Amino acid sequence: MGIFSSLFGKKEPKVEAETEVKLSLYERLGGEAAVDAAVDIFYRKVLMDDRISEYFDGIDMDAQAKKQKAFLTMVFGGPNKYTGKDMRTAHAGMKGLSDIHVDAVVENLGATLKELGVPDSDIAEVAAIAESVRDDVLNR
Numbered sequence: 722m723g724i725f726s727s728l729f730g731k732k733e734p735k736v737e738a739e740t741e742v743k744l745s746l747y748e749r750l751g752g753e754a755a756v757d758a759a760v761d762i763f764y765r766k767v768l769m770d771d772r773i774s775e776y777f778d779g780i781d782m783d784a785q786a787k788k789q790k791a792f793l794t795m796v797f798g799g800p801n802k803y804t805g806k807d808m809r810t811a812h813a814g815m816k817g818l819s820d821i822h823v824d825a826v827v828e829n830l831g832a833t834l835k836e837l838g839v840p841d842s843d844i845a846e847v848a849a850i851a852e853s854v855r856d857d858v859l860n861r
């Protein structure tokens with residue numbers, strides 16, 4: 722083996738080409754099981770929160786949780802199976818609804834995800850999505 726091949730002839734172990742896979746927020750959170758768990762814990766918090774619980778008096782919470790799971794799945798980039806109302810229509814008739822109430826909802830959702838060990842960066846992304854519907858929820 723000459724000097725050239727001994728210096729250059731040996732091949733470095735080849736690193737397999739890495740394909741970068743960008744997961745959706747839905748997938749990063751943990752998919753269906755994670756969204757199901759989060760929504761159940763979220764509504765437990767909502768019903769204990771004096772700022773907002775009254776809005777849910779008389780609401781079928783099983784049905785509500787189902788709709789919320791489908792809605793969040795859709796906006797987090799999961800499968801779109803949401804058949805409920807748009808955010809403006811859904812909240813249009815709610816008396817006195819204000820930023821304080823949306824803040825409380827966002828807070829409870831964030832606290833839920835924190836408990837479930839979701840990283841702050843993903844919680845921030847969820848909060849930004851919630852923010853994006855604020856004006857619709859408040860009908861302005």
Ligand code: HEM
Nearest residue numbers: 773776777780788789792805806811822823826851854858
């Ligand atoms: C980021 C903010 C919010 C999101 C993403 C959201 C999402 C939803 C969704 C998906 C529904 C189901 C719509 C349907 O019935 O087809 C719903 C209904 C409802 N939301 Fe919200 N909501 C938000 C804020 C709020 C706030 C601030 C309140 C009150 C404190 C509230 C109270 C309710 C109630 C009571 C219903 C049930 C309406 C009914 O069945 O008659 N929501 N919301």
